Amino acid sequence: MSDAAPPSRRAVLTGAAAAMVAGRARADDTLITQVQPWSRNLGDPVAAAPYGLPTPHEFDVVRRTVDWLTADAYSSVSFTPIxxxxxxxxxxxxxxxxxxxxxxxxxxxxxxxxxxxxxxxxxxxxxxxxxxxxxxxxxxxxxxxxxxxxxxxxxxxxxxxxxxxxxxxxxxxxxxxxxxxxxxxxxxxxxxxxxxxxxxxxxxxxxxxxxxxxxxxxxxxxxxxxxxxxxxxxxxxxxxxxxxxxxxxxxxxxxxxxxxxxxxxxxxxxxxxLADGISRQFTFAMDAKSVITAPSPQAPVRHGDGPLVISGLAWSGRGAITRVDVTLDGGQNWKVARLAAPPAPMALCRFYLDVAWDGAEMLLQSRAIDDTGYVQPTKAQLHAARGMNSTYHNNGIQTWLMRADGSVENVEVS
Amino acid sequence: MSDAAPPSRRAVLTGAAAAMVAGRARADDTLITQVQPWSRNLGDPVAAAPYGLPTPHEFDVVRRTVDWLTADAYSSVSFTPIxxxxxxxxxxxxxxxxxxxxxxxxxxxxxxxxxxxxxxxxxxxxxxxxxxxxxxxxxxxxxxxxxxxxxxxxxxxxxxxxxxxxxxxxxxxxxxxxxxxxxxxxxxxxxxxxxxxxxxxxxxxxxxxxxxxxxxxxxxxxxxxxxxxxxxxxxxxxxxxxxxxxxxxxxxxxxxxxxxxxxxxxxxxxxxxLADGISRQFTFAMDAKSVITAPSPQAPVRHGDGPLVISGLAWSGRGAITRVDVTLDGGQNWKVARLAAPPAPMALCRFYLDVAWDGAEMLLQSRAIDDTGYVQPTKAQLHAARGMNSTYHNNGIQTWLMRADGSVENVEVS
Missing domain, CATH: 3.90.420.10 (Oxidoreductase, molybdopterin-binding domain)
Known part of the structure; x- marks a missing residue:
């Protein structure tokens, strides 16, 4: 599998996995067998909102804050629901x-x-x-x-x-x-x-x-x-x-x-x-980094084994992303993810890896590589280079533990 | 001037025009000479809105409708404030x-x-x-x-x-x-x-x-x-x-x-x-088209002569835009506009032309060319080919009359 040649879905869906994802005619599904209210009645008129907001069904996709992180909300931060x-x-x-x-x-x-x-x-x-x-x-x-x-x-x-x-x-x-x-x-x-x-x-x-x-x-x-x-x-x-x-x-x-x-x-x-008490100053460019956005703790997998889309973001402050690798086993084996579009310099890049999940526990990680040849390091590599005193500029590889029930936890691997 | 080599701003600002755009130290400008309330006091806390809307100062940049265009608001259209x-x-x-x-x-x-x-x-x-x-x-x-x-x-x-x-x-x-x-x-x-x-x-x-x-x-x-x-x-x-x-x-x-x-x-x-009463059916692909978005009737020019940014959008349903021409005199002379980024197929392309406006009336038009070689036609060319009965699929060149006072009107040129 390479980023130049997107993985074949046929390959992904071979065998038992295919039956998991294919839709089925659900004879008892009234959403199919009966005409529903939204197909009988008028919806909202045009320009119901001159400037629109997301549907209330997506009420949870919002910026969130962490109460204990800052002393007050005026010098604080909110987080993108990536x-x-x-x-x-x-x-x-x-x-x-x-x-x-x-x-x-x-x-x-x-x-x-x-x-x-x-x-x-x-x-x-x-x-x-x-x-x-x-x-x-x-x-x-x-x-x-x-x-x-x-x-x-x-x-x-x-x-x-x-x-x-x-x-x-x-x-x-x-x-x-x-x-x-x-x-x-x-x-x-x-x-x-x-x-x-x-x-x-x-x-x-x-x-x-x-x-x-x-x-x-x-x-x-x-x-x-x-x-x-x-x-x-x-x-x-x-x-x-x-x-x-x-x-x-x-x-x-x-x-x-x-x-x-x-x-x-x-x-x-x-x-x-740093470890010796001396500080790095003017660390301007953000080094290459990536994260799997789904599955992730807030985006657990709610289906069983079979086809699963792993998706994430990669970026580099020094140029364009050239490759993203994904591992399902905590770094023992890496696969090259598919990039959604030719990456632009200093812009987010979306990656996908389409896998046939066997239903077992996984240790998910992603690793970004940019056009300077820089490879996103592990946290251990960063610690070795910079000690434990840092807060800023952590571009280490992130690990998610995905359990057999589809739940996901933020874990540390050595 | 070519799209490969963006126009030099120095060239644009040569001579008297430069003095028009350059900022000036305004000795009587209390916004500079006195500390203002927004620099003394706290603003909104973080996540004042978990999902944010535009500032009220931009209240007029919204979808709008045209009352007389449709019989009711349930089968109707609103317009993007381009x-x-x-x-x-x-x-x-x-x-x-x-x-x-x-x-x-x-x-x-x-x-x-x-x-x-x-x-x-x-x-x-x-x-x-x-x-x-x-x-x-x-x-x-x-x-x-x-x-x-x-x-x-x-x-x-x-x-x-x-x-x-x-x-x-x-x-x-x-x-x-x-x-x-x-x-x-x-x-x-x-x-x-x-x-x-x-x-x-x-x-x-x-x-x-x-x-x-x-x-x-x-x-x-x-x-x-x-x-x-x-x-x-x-x-x-x-x-x-x-x-x-x-x-x-x-x-x-x-x-x-x-x-x-x-x-x-x-x-x-x-x-x-068409003119002979026969209708074209399945006219799927949207032909190459463009429009100057500013200056335009809702975006008049409020400054005097000198540097003026002309900006607009171009697109083609058959591929990528390769060039956009702009005329200030109703088509007698054309200049090649600067494209903001390498155009992607079937996506909007932003173009700019930076001019030194002489303060006189202008007839502004833009003309898109796509990678099939197709050139956006005049309305007269479209009328000659298709007669006057059409409503859909008008990709003719649009003309704005910009007056010496900076106001802009939608006009027809023959």
């Missing part, structure tokens, strides 16, 4: 949020963006100004550096939403930051920009100007429409492949500098303390 | 709807799909059965055959939302219909399938089995999450490139046949009566 999604796009409405002093209400009319510091012409842009610059559209994932952080010292959160849900993937439209820096006449000898938001926490971060000039967007649309308030309306920074903390929401200020600021968010936070 | 969107993905919440007897409420537990007719094994699938088949994920546009139909006899609807908004573009996940037909053992000598929905209107349509075996999906996710009720929850058909009427919502039945059914929806409706 266990219940498929494909690659994350709808804004259920995309995880992280903010440090609450999601502020800022109107387009009140929006201002300063570009200053070591520039020939300090400038202030209105929202309408930004709309006059050439713009780009691209898909990018945003992953919080703390995603899977609670897993560093062992399996803790029983669900992919909690262990890996600080990530979303949207199509952004905005102005390349490069154009605004050029407009201001940035000093080309300078090596950093400092970016901050209009919220009280401001969340200031230093970014290498090389990245700022490359692919960073000053974005005003996500998945085609305006950013939601909790995602930085009206303007946020999009920093493809880099940790989510740099993706400044309610973007207010860009300062061209020769040195990083060493702000709170890049010293006491968002650094990785 | 004039206010950017990028290519359409959020489900503002994606146009068309249904013939209302959007029904159908639970996954009550869902059944019959595959019958000329098959070895008539089958009934539950939703859970479908989840066990290998699945695909892809982006596709869905355009109602009637999109722009009111424009056939002249400019009528003053806004891109109304003239071209019966279209949306989402990432779908589902089971290839081919797999279900194979599971049932379809008679390979048969040439058609008949598909219908569980709503009262049922909206039955005949589809060539060649297409059914090619790329049609029995889809349960759109943009990663469950289909919304108005988009066919829990299961709809996705028929890439083909007219939207075939994209059966609340999919109930698939019948393998040797002939088309000649149902209401493919005889008295969704056919094109």
């Amino acid at each position: 266990h219940a999604l498929d494909g690659t796009i994350t709808p804004q409405g259920c995309a995880f949020e992280r903010h440090h002093s609450g999601a502020i209400d800022l109107r387009k009319e009140d929006y201002r963006l300063m570009v200053m510091g070591d520039v020939a012409r300090p400038l202030v842009f209105t929202y309408a100004d930004l709309e006059r610059f050439p713009r780009d559209t691209r898909v990018a994932f945003c992953e919080c550096a703390a995603n899977s952080g609670m897993e560093w010292r062992g399996a803790q959160l029983n669900g992919a939403q909690y262990s890996h849900g600080m990530i979303h993937n949207m199509e952004y439209t905005g102005v390349p930051l490069r154009l605004l820096l050029e407009e201001a006449g940035y000093d080309t000898s300078r090596r950093w920009v400092y970016v901050e938001g209009a919220d009280a926490a401001s969340n200031g971060r230093s970014i290498p100007i090389k990245k700022a000039l490359d692919d960073v967007l000053v974005a005003f649309k996500a998945n085609g429409e305006a950013l939601r308030r909790e995602h930085g309306y009206p303007v946020r920074l999009v920093v493809p492949g880099f940790e989510g903390n740099l993706w400044i929401k309610w973007l207010r200020r860009i300062e061209v500098r020769d040195t990083p600021v060493h702000s709170r968010e890049e010293t006491s936070k968002y650094t990785d303390t | 004039h206010a969107l950017d990028g290519t993905i359409t959020p489900q919440g503002c994606a146009f709807e068309r249904h013939h007897s209302g959007a029904i409420d159908l639970r996954k537990e009550d869902y059944r799909l019959m595959v019958m007719g000329d098959v070895a094994r008539p089958l009934v699938f539950t939703y859970a059965d479908l989840e066990r088949f290998p699945r695909d994920t892809r982006v596709a546009f869905c355009e109602c055959a009637a999109n722009s139909g009111m424009e056939w006899r002249g400019a009528q609807l003053n806004g891109a939302q109304y003239s071209h908004g019966m279209i949306h573009n989402m990432e779908y996940t589902g089971v290839p219909l081919r797999l279900l037909l194979e599971e049932a053992g379809y008679d390979t000598s048969r040439r058609w399938v008949y598909v219908e929905g569980a709503d009262a209107a049922s909206n039955g349509r005949s589809i060539p089995i060649k297409k059914a075996l090619d790329d049609v999906l029995v889809a349960f996710k759109a943009n990663g999450e469950a289909l919304r009720r108005e988009h066919g929850y829990p299961v709809r058909l996705v028929v890439p490139g083909f007219e939207g009427n075939l994209w059966i919502k609340w999919l109930r039945r698939i019948e393998v046949r040797d002939t088309p059914v000649h149902s209401r929806e493919e005889t008295s409706k969704y056919t094109d009566t």
Whole structure:
């Protein structure tokens, strides 16, 4: 089985397994034998909701929080329900949020963006100004550096939403930051920009100007429409492949500098303390990572043996995913998963493995490989390299124990 | 200027135009000189809405209807606000709807799909059965055959939302219909399938089995999450490139046949009566088409001359867009627009043209070309070929008159 040649379903369904999945004429099934109310009566009129929400039947597919994780809900995080999604796009409405002093209400009319510091012409842009610059559209994932952080010292959160849900993937439209820096006449000898938001926490971060000039967007649309308030309306920074903390929401200020600021968010936070007590700083690019989203603790298997779809997400902040391997036995044997589409750089990639489940217990893992040749490590490999003190930047392989009854648990394997 | 080499913004901003767009330090701008409330106070807590909606400041970016277009709201249509969107993905919440007897409420537990007719094994699938088949994920546009139909006899609807908004573009996940037909053992000598929905209107349509075996999906996710009720929850058909009427919502039945059914929806409706009174039937693939979404009547230009971003959408039901041309003078001179990303087949493509507007009146048009070599025709060319009796399948070039004051009107050019 290779990602170039999707597995044959016929092969999957050979023998006894086929009878498990094939539909059957259910003679006693009144849903088939009798005309049902929804086939007799009118449904909702057009535009019953000018802007629609999910059906109430999907009420459980929402952002969730973990009460004990943060001191209050204003500097906190919610998690994307990745266990219940498929494909690659994350709808804004259920995309995880992280903010440090609450999601502020800022109107387009009140929006201002300063570009200053070591520039020939300090400038202030209105929202309408930004709309006059050439713009780009691209898909990018945003992953919080703390995603899977609670897993560093062992399996803790029983669900992919909690262990890996600080990530979303949207199509952004905005102005390349490069154009605004050029407009201001940035000093080309300078090596950093400092970016901050209009919220009280401001969340200031230093970014290498090389990245700022490359692919960073000053974005005003996500998945085609305006950013939601909790995602930085009206303007946020999009920093493809880099940790989510740099993706400044309610973007207010860009300062061209020769040195990083060493702000709170890049010293006491968002650094990785190693075994010797020295901390890694400026760990910008999110290394290749993957997770099986179903089956997973919140998405148990409710059918018996036979055909089973294993599905998950893979991503890399350093390029495009080239391959995803899946194991059913905790790493003894690996199979190459099928990728849903040619992977794009710094965007989520959906993978599938179609298996004939024998009904026995499984240890499910996935392993991502990107176009730099980097292979997603085990947690043991990460621990050996970085010790046990880290919280951020855990891209270790995740293990789910799937039992014979189809239930799934977050476990640690040595 | 070519689509391979994006236009230089420097070139666009040369001279007087530059001063128009560049931000300025506004000494009297209290939004800059004074700390504002949103920078002093907390915003909304995390997960203020477990499933979020757009900010109220964007209250006007919604589906809209046209009261006089249909007899009632149960067999009617709403329009996507394409004039206010950017990028290519359409959020489900503002994606146009068309249904013939209302959007029904159908639970996954009550869902059944019959595959019958000329098959070895008539089958009934539950939703859970479908989840066990290998699945695909892809982006596709869905355009109602009637999109722009009111424009056939002249400019009528003053806004891109109304003239071209019966279209949306989402990432779908589902089971290839081919797999279900194979599971049932379809008679390979048969040439058609008949598909219908569980709503009262049922909206039955005949589809060539060649297409059914090619790329049609029995889809349960759109943009990663469950289909919304108005988009066919829990299961709809996705028929890439083909007219939207075939994209059966609340999919109930698939019948393998040797002939088309000649149902209401493919005889008295969704056919094109030509000048000689004979009607074209089974005009499945939507020909290449494009529209400038901004500036447009609902998205007038509120700034003076100088840098102006012209943006729009292009698509083809026969393949991928290869080029989009834009004219500012009603077709006398054409420029090649910049495409936001490598176009995918049967998916919306976003184009941009960055111009230095001289402040004078313009006649804006766009023209799409696809990888079959097909060039989007003028309305005059379509009229010459098909007469004036058509309503469906109008893919003629659209003209916007943009006045010196920035207002925009839907006009006809000869």
